[in-house]
Amino acid sequence: MCGRYAASRRPEELQGIFGIEKWEPEETLAPDWNVAPTKEVYAVLERPVKDAPMPRPVRQLRRLRWGLVPSWSKTPEGAARMINARAETVHEKPSFRRPFASRRCILPADGYYEWVTGSDERQLEEQGRKKRTRKQPYFVTPADGSVMALAGVYEFWRDPTLPPDHPLAWWATCSVITTEAETTPLGVAPAEGPATLADIHPRMPLMLTPDRWDAWLDPARTDPDDLRGLLTPPPAGLMRAYPVATAVSSVRNNGPELLAELAAPEESTLF
Numbered sequence: 001m002c003g004r005y006a007a008s009r010r011p012e013e014l015q016g017i018f019g020i021e022k023w024e025p026e027e028t029l030a031p032d033w034n035v036a037p038t039k040e041v042y043a044v045l046e047r048p049v050k051d052a053p054m055p056r057p058v059r060q061l062r063r064l065r066w067g068l069v070p071s072w073s074k075t076p077e078g079a080a081r082m083i084n085a086r087a088e089t090v091h092e093k094p095s096f097r098r099p100f101a102s103r104r105c106i107l108p109a110d111g112y113y114e115w116v117t118g119s120d121e122r123q124l125e126e127q128g129r130k131k132r133t134r135k136q137p138y139f140v141t142p143a144d145g146s147v148m149a150l151a152g153v154y155e156f157w158r159d160p161t162l163p164p165d166h167p168l169a170w171w172a173t174c175s176v177i178t179t180e181a182e183t184t185p186l187g188v189a190p191a192e193g194p195a196t197l198a199d200i201h202p203r204m205p206l207m208l209t210p211d212r213w214d215a216w217l218d219p220a221r222t223d224p225d226d227l228r229g230l231l232t233p234p235p236a237g238l239m240r241a242y243p244v245a246t247a248v249s250s251v252r253n254n255g256p257e258l259l260a261e262l263a264a265p266e267e268s269t270l271f
Contacts, residue, residue, distance in 0.1 A: 002084055002150070002176045002205035004248070005112040006033045006139070006259060007041060009147060011061055014108055017147055018044045018213065023061035034254045035109075037067050037083045043154060043174055045105040046217045057219050064105070068175040069157040070095045076157060076171060085153060087179040087206055087231040091224040096175065099153035101222045105174060106208060107150040110259070111141025113248055114201045116194065136193075136265045137248050138200050142207075143187035143240040151177040151206040151216060151231070177206045179233050188240030193265055200241060209234050 008031035011023055035041055043064045046057040068082040085096045115135035142148055154174040162169040181198040194200045208216055208230075215221060216230050243262040247253045 001114070001201055001203045002112050002178055003037070003114075005035045005148075005150070005205075006110040007031070007035050007108060008033060008110055008256070009108055011042070014042065014044070014061055014147075018061075018106065018108070019059055020044065020061045021058050022049060027061075027063050029063060031256075032254065033110075033256055033258045034248055034251060035066065036251045037080045039066055040064065041066050041107055041174070043105040043107055043152060044149075044213075044217065045103070045154065046219055059217065062105075062172065064154055064172045064174040066107075066174060066176075068095065068099070068153065068155050068173045069171055071098070071155055071157055073157060074160075076159075076173075082173075082175055084178045084203075084205075085175045087151075087177050090153065090177055090231075091228055096153055097224070099155045099175075100227065101224060102219055103154045104216055104219075104227075105152045105154050106213060106217065107152045107174065107176060109148040109150055111139050111148050112150075112205055113137050113139055113244070114204075115249070116200050135246075135249070137244050137246060138190075138194065138241045139244045139259060139261075140197065140200070140204070140239055140241045142238055144238075148205075149208045149210075149213065151208050153177065177231070178203045179206045179231065180204075182233065182236055182239070184236035186239055186241055187237040188242075190242050191264070193243060194241060197239060197241065206231060207234050207238070209238075 040063045046059050048055040049058050067080050069076045090096045090100045115137050117135050152174045157171040181204040183198045189195050197204050243265045248258045
């Protein structure tokens with residue numbers, strides 16, 4: 001699962017990393033260390049530029065709303081539930097199969113957050129002595145400090161309640177593709193706590209290594225069987241995970257301090 005992530009890189013930096021040809025400065029987003037569903041996020045994608053003399057695909061940095069609204073949907077109300085698409089079924093699910101075939105993107109991130117419930121806390125809940133377990137958040141990020149390129153799909157939705165020329169008549173939305181979490185050791189593991197990503201959560205967002213960026217973004221590639229070959233997880237050992245303060249659990253909190261590594265989990269009985 002990917003339910004929250006951090007994205008603090010500036011457009012100028014992303015432009016160099018991804019070879020972006022077009023982005024509009026007025027669409028610049030502020031750095032966000034607590035990206036939650038329905039927020040606007042940066043996406044790297046390739047589409048022809050409207051009214052261009054040669055209608056070739058151009059690599060662009062665009063703003064999308066996180067939480068995909070299918071083009072056939074009557075309302076956008078379910079967007080917050082459509083933040084993830086499973087790699088195993090993205091090619092066949094009605095909401096995702098068309099975007100997967102022709103509208104794929106990369107969502108740049110510093111890393112993502114995931115929450116772990118400690119064994120003692122789970123036991124208390126099972127005994128009925130605690131109504132809600134406390135969870136320790138971890139931040140998962142590339143061990144080498146590089147950008148985390150999350151595989152995504154995007155879609156356009158037309159709001160039927162607004163006139164065609166209204167600036168909000170069209171929504172551009174996206175989902176993060178997830179896959180089974182790695183069971184191999186982390187590249188850098190915390191001193192105490194999870195040793196693998198699967199110890200944190202059974203799912204993880206699919207990270208694309210640079211050798212797959214061009215193929216993933218190429219709108220000319222539309223064969224589902226061909227595209228599914230791009231959904232294999234990256235090589236093991238590329239990630240690190242470390243505990244962060246529970247302040248990240250509230251979407252009201254936002255700032256670089258959310259990424260500060262704790263010396264140990266806030267709950268010493270987590271593992």
